[in-house]
Amino acid sequence: MEINIVNVQENYIDDIFNIEQSEIIVPWSKESLLGLIRQQFIIFRVMLKDDEVIGYYSFQKICDEGYINNIAIKREYQSQGLGTKLFEDLIERAEKFEVKALTLEVGKNNNKAIGLYEKFGFKVEGVRKNYYKNSEDALIMWKR
């Protein structure tokens, strides 16, 4: 299987939206995803297996900090090292754009995602109580 990571295009949004719907507690709407693409200082990349969208991430660069908006791998491709591959691309882009620190929010019980972030040196620096609609707390993680 050939895996490539490319810059987002509008024609990937339907597939990204479908992954959001199945994987994320509070999924982004199609309009919000399209809005993200059009923002300045956005890095939004898509993982393709041949022509199939199997993952994506985006982060916003604000001064020298990067705010990760979303990252996901399609369900049937999870836990096979692809999230790691996608995150390596994110780190590479962050370095290229001179981002000095990265941050994100993650559900306190989302062990897979927390495992991924810890692997890349992220540490918990704060908690937002009852942050998600299922009242799960969010951990605020930073890599500095």
Ligand SMILES: CC(C)(COP(=O)(O)OP(=O)(O)OC[C@H]1O[C@@H](n2cnc3c(N)ncnc32)[C@H](O)[C@@H]1OP(=O)(O)O)[C@@H](O)C(=O)NCCC(=O)NCCS
């Ligand atoms: C989080 C996510 C992007 C990780 O991608 P992935 O392809 O599953 O991750 P990888 O296979 O590369 O594994 C990376 C690390 O995640 C953790 N992990 C992966 N699968 C796991 C599992 N089944 N159980 C526990 N931890 C797991 C491990 O720490 C792993 O590191 P290791 O392989 O060195 O042990 C993916 O699982 C996903 O899309 N989840 C749903 C969406 C989501 O929660 N996004 C984050 C919102 S904040």
